[in-house]
Amino acid sequence: MQNPTIILSEAQIAFFQREGYLAIPAITTPEEVERLIGIYDHLFAIKAGREEGNQYDLAGTDEDDKEAAVPQIVHPSKYAQELANILYWVNARAIAAQLLGPQVEMQSDHAIMKPPGSGAPTPWHQDEAYWRPDLEHSALTIWMPLQEATLENGCMQFIPGSHTLEVLPHHSIGHDPRVHGLEVDTVEAAHAVACPLPAGGATIHHCRTLHYTGPNRTDKPRRAYILNFAAPTKKREVARDFYWQAMRQTARDERRRKAGIVSTSGGRLREESK
Numbered sequence: 001m002q003n004p005t006i007i008l009s010e011a012q013i014a015f016f017q018r019e020g021y022l023a024i025p026a027i028t029t030p031e032e033v034e035r036l037i038g039i040y041d042h043l044f045a046i047k048a049g050r051e052e053g054n055q056y057d058l059a060g061t062d063e064d065d066k067e068a069a070v071p072q073i074v075h076p077s078k079y080a081q082e083l084a085n086i087l088y089w090v091n092a093r094a095i096a097a098q099l100l101g102p103q104v105e106m107q108s109d110h111a112i113m114k115p116p117g118s119g120a121p122t123p124w125h126q127d128e129a130y131w132r133p134d135l136e137h138s139a140l141t142i143w144m145p146l147q148e149a150t151l152e153n154g155c156m157q158f159i160p161g162s163h164t165l166e167v168l169p170h171h172s173i174g175h176d177p178r179v180h181g182l183e184v185d186t187v188e189a190a191h192a193v194a195c196p197l198p199a200g201g202a203t204i205h206h207c208r209t210l211h212y213t214g215p216n217r218t219d220k221p222r223r224a225y226i227l228n229f230a231a232p233t234k235k236r237e238v239a240r241d242f243y244w245q246a247m248r249q250t251a252r253d254e255r256r257r258k259a260g261i262v263s264t265s266g267g268r269l270r271e272e273s274k
């Protein structure tokens with residue numbers, strides 16, 4: 001295992017705690033980013049994980065004969081073991097430990113791609129809205145683009161300070177229960193901050209920070225490789241009602257049932273975090 005090459009400064013830690021997000025210009029080497037692009041594109045090309053519901057359309061209806069609006073792979077490292085324990089993971093874990101404490105553990109990795117010239121927006125949401133309502137979550141997400149991320153191709157945007165809010169009511173994107181992705185019911189986005197990044201840079205956001213990415217208006221894919229980290233969860237005294245989770249009926253869940261991975265459409269696993 002490699003040693004981390006990044007340590008956040010006190011000022012960066014304070015910024016994250018105050019604003020609920022942080023952007024850093026580099027979380028790994030350009031060489032690693034180059035190598036990841038080939039692995040990443042291959043996994044989408046072979047539809048890795050599709051059968052068991054680990055590759056699906058985050059923003060569309062996910063029909064087999066339809067091009068995905070925003071294709072996503074959950075746990076891409078299950079399908080390409082050379083992703084595991086790369087420098088990006090090592091640095092991300094070190095950052096997560098600085099921000100959430102030494103007991104932090106990586107929960108999942110995700111690849112979210114916005115195809116050239118299309119790619120719907122990923123509407124405003126809080127990641128915790130996807131997770132189990134009966135647990136107390138202390139978690140964050142690290143988002144790394146494999147090419148420059150800009151306003152034109154869908155860089156991350158955040159609402160500063162929104163991590164101090166409770167989990168707000170959400171609904172399926174476009175109020176279509178066939179869509180996996182969630183969207184917050186109401187948002188005041190006038191003070192949103194966009195975070196353009198170079199390839200191999202990263203944003204870090206808390207699990208309640210409202211965030212958004214725009215469509216990809218360029219002629220190249222917008223690739224993001226995302227890691228989730230969490231401190232151990234605790235049972236909440238009073239479970240919340242995340243009714244929007246039970247309202248979804250997605251083709252992805254149907255595939256998961258067929259593959260014997262989930263038996264009900266009720267409380268979702270933390271790992272399905274985007």
Ligand code: NI
Nearest residue numbers: 126127211274
């Ligand atoms: Ni998210």
